[in-house]
Amino acid sequence: MNADCSGPLDAGGPVLLIGAGRMGGALLEGWLACGLDPSSVFVIDPALPEFSVERLKRAGVRLGPQPGELSNPAAILLAVKPQMAQGALPAAATFAGPDTVVVSVLAGTTLATLSAGFPKGQALVRAMPNTPAAVGRGVTGCVAGADVRPEQRDLADRLLRAVGDVVWVKDEGLIDAVTGVSGSGPAYVFLLVEALAKAGVAAGLPAELAETLARKTVEGAGELLARSAEPPEILRKNVTSPNGTTAAALEVLMDENGLAPLMERAVAAATRRSRELAG
Template identity: 60%
Template sequence: MALPSFSGPLVLLGAGKMGGALLEGWLAEGLDPGRVAVVDPAPPPEAAALIGARGIALNPDLSALPAPAVILLAVKPQVAAAALPAVAGCAAPGTLVVSIMAGKTLANLEAAFPAGTAIVRSIPNTPAAVGRGITVAVPNGRLTPAQRELAHALLAATGACEWIDDEALMDAATAVSGSGPAYVFLLVESLARAGAAAGLPADLAARLARATVIGSGELLRLSDLPADQLRRNVTSPGGTTAAALAVLMAEAGFDPLLEQAVAAATARGRELAG
């Protein structure tokens, strides 16, 4: 979606994998590079090349800039205490703060910025790097409708964006979509190992597993059918797929195991958030 108009610069704190992917998405949506300031003492080579090629300001004197319209926080949470004060000092009453830092609650962020700041806490996932991400976002109640629209467009530059109103749901959302790519990659690993155990050459089993998951994901993306119907479409009564699903869908099968995994990730997220 095209970015809505806004006045003032956009300050990006952190140009790592996620920050760099967002920056690339914004530029692809037509954002003027001259309106972006990146704060990162050592951006990775890919981001540094993009910043240099598009003439984006890198580590400027923030006090010399106009009040930013947006400050997007894309640093790792363990460096937040050291990194946030520099950008918090340039926040103005109309500045929108968007965070993609894991584990940093709205209360954490509100404590770091001036009282009354409009803040969005969000969690993207790694497919954002190829424009197929999904981000879950929660506002702190200070956003204007225009700021919410802007936050949505900025986060949707790398894929889809979903909103929740209850921050308590963020840990569960993180366990599903933030950690979810790791579960899918493990599925590819496990399927490849199972194929090798059934007698396939290991390299062929790995290629088959990888291509199957990639193709199934694309079919899911392009189809209007729900996942359960797509599953039924593959499954002939009494056939090979049905035999496999009888194992995966048994009482101690895939569903309860994944439920336990998501519950464990959710609980750990709550612990990390304090």
């Protein structure tokens, strides 16, 4: 994991993870890598394969707590698939206490939908992480419900920061745009690699070489962007010599029908669909 852990992660109490699939599993790995005591972590996921169950047991994580075994945990993380939310919310409500902050990474599930499954006044955070969380390089957009106290927001932030950066918005409506940019964004980058490789083949390169060049170029450009204090516009200009090869390519990509309007339409479509899913 590449997440920057500022120190041993201490949740101040038990943490219950409901759903340990790709995103839930990434969060769990991030917590343990950041020093969270595994004996303070409880996991509920009846769909876990046996090898995952054994691996979690070896790590010291506790599986399938009964209601009497865990009450008022510091945090509950809801990380099941959206279609499983109907069953997960009652389970979470069974364990939640008055001091518990419930953090949901359920796509398309609003704070209003979440609040209907919990007692009035429950602290709720809606979060939208993305798949690079699996390697500690994710970015998560969050919005806090009205009943979240500052220390609860801080705990949610620390738990989510174990898999990458965290940004907060005040308006829940912006989570749909967050979904359109960063939630779905990794797929846009992967498509760029596919398209760049295909363009290389069309230009005469062997397919394997074209894919290697495309993949490594995007990997390297992303790392340069991560390490540089310069904005993307300046980095782009630094690569572009007047009347050179890059300038010729950018003339195509930056025309009125080029990449910018296409990306705007793509993000708008994802944002619109996110709103539809949220009802």
